[in-house]
Amino acid sequence: MIKALCAAVLATCSLSVSAPVSAPVSAPVSAPVSVPVSTAAAAPCAPATEPPPQSAPPTSVNTLRQAYYCVLDNYYGGPALNHGTLLRDAMAAYTQDLMRRGADRGDLKLPALSGDRDTDWAAFAKVLGDGDPAASRAAITGLVAGLHDNHARWVRPDPPGGEPVGTGIAGVSGEHGPQLDPAARPPLYITRVLPGSPAAKADVRPGDIVLKANGVPAFIGDTVNQSFVQAITAPGTLRLTLKRPTTGRTRTVELEPAPVTRQPPVVTSKTLPGGVVHVVLPGFFPGAADQVIAKLQGKPEAVVLDLRGNGGGSPREVTRLLGAFAHEKVTSYFCPSTGDCVPNRTDDSVPLVGARLIVLTDRRCASACDDFSAAVKDHGLGTLVGTRTAGAVSGPGEGFLLDDGSVLVLPKVRHLGPDRELVDTVGVPVDHHAPMTALDLATGRDPGLAKALALLGAG
Structure with missing residues (x-):
């Protein structure tokens, strides 16, 4: 099972299509890179019956096209979806990613839509032009998030071989699919720590209350802070402010991701x-x-x-x-x-x-x-x-x-x-x-x- 906060444990998450899959961690911000769009139609998405190739081209507008048609053709609610809403959500995420990187474009806007999914995609792709890999990744994430479905995810499976890397925090009390439980009440606390992991070596224990992750509080008043998910799953050093319930002591630990042992589940x-x-x-x-x-x-x-x-x-x-x-x-x-x-x-x-x-x-x-x-x-x-x-x-x-x-x-x-x-x-x-x-x-x-x-x- 892929837990909501598995990126706090591992740099990448294994794919489990019969259970909720956590959202991918965003790639580090980098300068825009243009990837030419093929003049030929992109191949349709195919059932993932085998591991993905170890090397593949960057995410492009063609990839976004595959995702768009894949949702319309394969999602159980696809026939009832408004394809214009999918394009809107994709464009919103695409432009927001550009703005965050100071790379917004003055010519970029959602075109008028005709109501035909193929015609509207062609107009949409024409506006994007060559596209931007990071913004295209954001657009696919936004398109899928717009489904509001806890079993719909866009993921990058672990490559074959290699040792998983993470902090060793294997669970927190507020886990709830890809987000934190909106019904959660304070405090949020750690439920499981992997033996021998960076967290275990820093004496992080089950029951330790997480006050902040990388400076982001777990709660705002009595309301769970959904931004906490991005903070605790961000790549790189994880800085946790913890309170031990048995002593009331508050301390801050910095956890550097390292190879962790992932044992198979057992009853x-x-x-x-x-x-x-x-x-x-x-x-x-x-x-x-x-x-x-x-x-x-x-x-x-x-x-x-x-x-x-x-x-x-x-x-x-x-x-x-x-x-x-x-x-x-x-x-x-x-x-x-x-x-x-x-x-x-x-x-x-x-x-x-x-x-x-x-x-x-x-x-x-x-x-x-x-x-x-x-x-x-x-x-x-x-x-x-x-x-x-x-x-x-x-x-x-x-x-x-x-x-x-x-x-x-x-x-x-x-x-x-x-x-x-x-x-x-x-x-x-x-x-x-x-x-x-x-x-x-x-x-x-x-x-x-x-x-x-x-x-x-x-x-």
Whole structure:
């Protein structure tokens, strides 16, 4: 799963088309470079079935053309989109990038649009002329952002081989898709630090409250500061102002990105009082369902499935894991722009566990995690404890390769819950509210797990 702030961990983010993908970090400002536009039509975007080429031409107006038509032809909402709005958003981002670099052009304006997508693109491209690589990148980002879809992203996948570089901060409490949670309340705190990373060596710990990143405050009053995302994901040295909740001490650390070890995700478990099995599932990665099912072979009477911080993954893993708790159930619907919705169903080849189920969720439970939680809630398969899920589950994405080696990730269907409700942007409410605080994390307390055990009579 690609977390919202993965650029704080790694310089580039791996591509995961079945989960939200973080927005690319802007390239450093440089002087405009003209790239001639081909007189021939750019090739259409193609499904990204193989890794992108290691060398590719710069982002150009042709790349922007590919992105424009790729959205109209492949996005599930493409047929209903106003192509003029796409061009407007692209032009706004293009000109804003030029202005930020002091390179605005007096002849650059959005042309009058005819209503025909091909004619209007030709007029748009004529105004751009040779184009500017950095501004073209900004235009694609703006075009995709205008979709307001948490599973639509433009990314540059990690090149094959090589060691990832980052600070080692693997999560913060306000993560919510590609931005910070608009419902987040202060404070914002670190949830995970990679061992041996620059952050770990600087004694940054889970529970440490982040007051500022590169001078940008995490909150303005009680309102989360969305500009904080750009500050914490900016390339180069990360300067954090931190407060330790156990002592009240405030300090500033400077973290230089360095090679970090990225371990593959794995399911862990332990047996708690009363024979309750606590299973931590960090993501719905390939094979995750079978790893959880293997932990339950002892047929426990109760399972606490911990999905906090689970950023999603494969819909197949969701239906397979739900098959351990119910059969013959519709788990969700995938709906195209036109035609009937297609139901997803439990994998009834999985033997039923027969255990009482409690699921721990939080606002970082997104995408496939939203999907799983909605099925548990709607079918009464268990009790949800913690906080409402992220509501970042517009639909599973598919990657499309552009000519500069980048990938456009677009949902081809829309997700609905088992009751045909819209989970995206809303999330799944819990049955028992038990949020984690910075002090809880710093001192090892776990209100969600304590509530789960109390409900099971095992506390």
